[in-house]
Amino acid sequence: MSMPVVSDQQPAPQGVVHRxxxxxxxxxxxxxxxxxxxxxxxxxxxxxxxxxxxxxxxxGAIVADDSFAPMTVQFPLGSDYLGRDVLSRILYGARYTxxxxxxxxxxxxxAGTALGLFATVSGRWIDETLSRLLDALTCIPSKVFxxxxxxxxxxxxxxxxxxxxxxxxxxxxxxxxxxxxxxNVMEYxxxxxxxxxxxxxxxxxxxxxxxxxxxxxxxxLRYVFVVLLLSGLSFLGLGVQPPAADLGSxxxxxxxxxxxxxxxxxxPALAIATLTIGVNLLIDSxxxxxxxxxxxxxx
Amino acid sequence: xxxLIVRRVGIALLTLLLVSAVIFSITAVLPGDAxxxxxxxxATPEMIAALxxxxxxxxxxYLRYLRWLGxxxxxxxxxxxxxxxxxxxxxxxxxxxxxxxxxAAAAVSVPxxxxxxxxxxxxxxxxxxxxxxxxxxxxxxxxxxxVATVAVLIFAVKLHWLSALSYVPDTPGIAxxxxxxxxxxxxxxxxxxxxxxxxxxxxxxxxVSQPYVEMAILKGARPARIxxxxxxxxxxxxxxxxxxxxxxxxxxGAIIVETIFNYPGIASLMVDAVxxxxxxxxxxxxxxxxxxxxxxxxxADVFAIxxxxxxxxx
Numbered sequence: 001m002s003m004p005v006v007s008d009q010q011p012a013p014q015g016v017v018h019r020x021x022x023x024x025x026x027x028x029x030x031x032x033x034x035x036x037x038x039x040x041x042x043x044x045x046x047x048x049x050x051x052x053x054x055x056x057x058x059x060g061a062i063v064a065d066d067s068f069a070p071m072t073v074q075f076p077l078g079s080d081y082l083g084r085d086v087l088s089r090i091l092y093g094a095r096y097t098x099x100x101x102x103x104x105x106x107x108x109x110x111a112g113t114a115l116g117l118f119a120t121v122s123g124r125w126i127d128e129t130l131s132r133l134l135d136a137l138t139c140i141p142s143k144v145f146x147x148x149x150x151x152x153x154x155x156x157x158x159x160x161x162x163x164x165x166x167x168x169x170x171x172x173x174x175x176x177x178x179x180x181x182x183x184n185v186m187e188y189x190x191x192x193x194x195x196x197x198x199x200x201x202x203x204x205x206x207x208x209x210x211x212x213x214x215x216x217x218x219x220x221l222r223y224v225f226v227v228l229l230l231s232g233l234s235f236l237g238l239g240v241q242p243p244a245a246d247l248g249s250x251x252x253x254x255x256x257x258x259x260x261x262x263x264x265x266x267x268p269a270l271a272i273a274t275l276t277i278g279v280n281l282l283i284d285s286x287x288x289x290x291x292x293x294x295x296x297x298x299x
Numbered sequence: 300x301x302x303l304i305v306r307r308v309g310i311a312l313l314t315l316l317l318v319s320a321v322i323f324s325i326t327a328v329l330p331g332d333a334x335x336x337x338x339x340x341x342a343t344p345e346m347i348a349a350l351x352x353x354x355x356x357x358x359x360x361y362l363r364y365l366r367w368l369g370x371x372x373x374x375x376x377x378x379x380x381x382x383x384x385x386x387x388x389x390x391x392x393x394x395x396x397x398x399x400x401x402x403a404a405a406a407v408s409v410p411x412x413x414x415x416x417x418x419x420x421x422x423x424x425x426x427x428x429x430x431x432x433x434x435x436x437x438x439x440x441x442x443x444x445x446v447a448t449v450a451v452l453i454f455a456v457k458l459h460w461l462s463a464l465s466y467v468p469d470t471p472g473i474a475x476x477x478x479x480x481x482x483x484x485x486x487x488x489x490x491x492x493x494x495x496x497x498x499x500x501x502x503x504x505x506x507v508s509q510p511y512v513e514m515a516i517l518k519g520a521r522p523a524r525i526x527x528x529x530x531x532x533x534x535x536x537x538x539x540x541x542x543x544x545x546x547x548x549x550x551x552g553a554i555i556v557e558t559i560f561n562y563p564g565i566a567s568l569m570v571d572a573v574x575x576x577x578x579x580x581x582x583x584x585x586x587x588x589x590x591x592x593x594x595x596x597x598x599a600d601v602f603a604i605x606x607x608x609x610x611x612x613x
Contacts, residue, residue: 033433136317139596143551144569144588151573151581152325228442232555235444236570251444255559258448261456269445276440284436 034285040278048098096246104164112172377579397564416499438493498541536603543599
């Protein structure tokens, strides 16, 4: 029995590493999981872009004779509670799920990174205050925060984007700040400082380029969380409002078909899962530090 | 040690105060609705104005906030707008049920997750580890309504073991309990198990990279002994922290799961409060969720302090 080999997912221990390295299995970098992940991400991006063109029926068209029809050649994913084609509904709805989450996750990651950089190059006081404030925000579970926001301001697309972005901003901030603080003490940053560069220059041209990769992986994670949050809200009837429908709304509106085992309930839920699992698998197959992010991130 | 713990409690209380301010300011931006909602559509503007004055809605925001905070602290978070009962009464009715559900989910997830996490940390890079790692990674990304609907499909629709989407009122005995709780607990635990297992694995592996573990390796200890006897006691603090953070996910997950299964807990109460724009009830529910989160994290912090000899002696 061999000793515990340190996996490539974790920083290698200093002492053990040279004993282990020659025994370590060559990690197959782009594993099957990674390929599956990229395929799913590409698939859903295409669906979001071209969905309405591919849909065999209109989004609101009542085409089937009965509601909750099973899967047939004519309606590959069955029909929904009104007799609409589920496949077409999913092809249209994916737009909302993919697009809204993309906007919100971009907002969260960009703002988180900017604030993290700002806290790092500013004085201790600003750093402390900002960190404390954003830490306090993490104590509100994301779904609870979303419910409070919807109750306060009503549900609309801009509000949903803002809510999701605010929910996951503190997490992005924490990662960005910890990366930036570590880079801030590197020699080349100190050289830049000695050279008399301003804070903005140091933040944008010395620190930022070196943390962009882990932040991109973190963005992927935020994206998954936002998709789940927003579809959860839609499932509760508090997210995207009818007649617009994202994938979560599709699960909600067809929930009465569950007792008959209708595909109209399962298929949209499966669609969300394949999107989020795909992104997760893709991030996890990225080389380097990105992988360790997926270990500790909280949904 | 006592000072450290007192400090943590102080920080938690301060955070809670900040959170209450955030929740209040989001929900109280449009205060007019409360009087309007209480009187309905047919109310004249004069009636609304009179009620506003009576409810103190015309006071400046900070006064209303202080009054609300005082009410929370004295156990009187106000009157529910939707059914004119005290919020405290509604919550007292629902909270024990939610705690029971969360407790059941925790009792299922913790042992499974710890075993999985420690097992994969014992043989990192092995086929088992990679399989578990990919499986838990995928599980984290699954929406709970998929787990719930698939569970219903299998156990209620295909096998007819459990009744679909209906809460069976409390009857004593094991069988009714299982019938009522199996599917909600399953849907709740799914994500928690995956998250906890991954974080446990990371915490144990973190220890494996320490010099004392190398010493144990050089001594010739077997992997099982290295993990269980050497690494695990030192990983206890981080593992408990991971458990607390993962369990805090139950709070959010409960919102979906209680709704799907019509479970009369505090999370479904909160969803109803949003639908009815019942702001006092919503505020109180939100505070309970944040409290629960802070208590979990605080307990983990205190455990980390107590279990670490370095911190204990301070």
